[in-house]
Amino acid sequence: MIQYTTENNKVMVAGKINTPLIFGHEIYGEGFYNFMLAVPRLSEYVDILPVTISERLLDTTGLSVGTEIVINGQLRSYNKYIEGKNRLILTIFTRDISIKDEEIRNPNQIYLDGYICKPPIYRTTPFQREIADILLAVNRSYNKSDYVPVITWGRNAKFSQKLSVGQRIRVWGRIQSRPYKKKMPNGEIIDRTAYEVSVSKMEVANG
Numbered sequence: 001m002i003q004y005t006t007e008n009n010k011v012m013v014a015g016k017i018n019t020p021l022i023f024g025h026e027i028y029g030e031g032f033y034n035f036m037l038a039v040p041r042l043s044e045y046v047d048i049l050p051v052t053i054s055e056r057l058l059d060t061t062g063l064s065v066g067t068e069i070v071i072n073g074q075l076r077s078y079n080k081y082i083e084g085k086n087r088l089i090l091t092i093f094t095r096d097i098s099i100k101d102e103e104i105r106n107p108n109q110i111y112l113d114g115y116i117c118k119p120p121i122y123r124t125t126p127f128q129r130e131i132a133d134i135l136l137a138v139n140r141s142y143n144k145s146d147y148v149p150v151i152t153w154g155r156n157a158k159f160s161q162k163l164s165v166g167q168r169i170r171v172w173g174r175i176q177s178r179p180y181k182k183k184m185p186n187g188e189i190i191d192r193t194a195y196e197v198s199v200s201k202m203e204v205a206n207g
Helices: 154-160
Strands: 009-017 022-027 030-040 046-054 068-082 085-099 108-116 121-124 130-140 144-153 168-183 189-204
Touching: 009 046, 046 068, 046 168, 046 189, 068 144, 085 144, 108 144, 121 154, 130 154, 130 168, 144 154, 144 168, 154 189
Parallel strands: 046 085, 144 189
Antiparallel strands: 009 030, 009 068, 009 108, 022 030, 030 046, 068 085, 108 130, 108 168, 121 130, 130 144, 168 189
């Protein structure tokens, strides 16, 4: 597990490149590419996670589908206008990339230190599992913030009911992909995927 760090947003994921790299955007002359990374869980399930990488980090030989890599970076968010409304888009922003050359016991780790920006929503699943949804604002430089959906379970979910907007918390866990079906206004049902942080450990921070 990622330990305490001076950074407030830290991600480490290891897996196989699942899709070709596609050019996404350019900022101040620097191009960024997007691809999906297949990251295995301890169970047989595989999370398919979105990744953004600068052209300046790409190997001159290129990265192809099936290449096993390790990425260190941050979980970033941005708004994108889709189907007439703004949607929150999450992506793993790559700061460092290397070829995976050894087995990694925990290939999906994230640490966030941020502020609750909506009242936590507590509920139970049809299988009576306790869950609480939290939207966490994680500060970035230049007065920007990343907004990250976070899910807590069991006793952490119960504890989350007592938390209020503006409280600062630290969470450790993994990034997960969750497929779901959405019914459109015309009655069509389409497949979507949600990305969120599944929390294994959390604490209230001071300040």
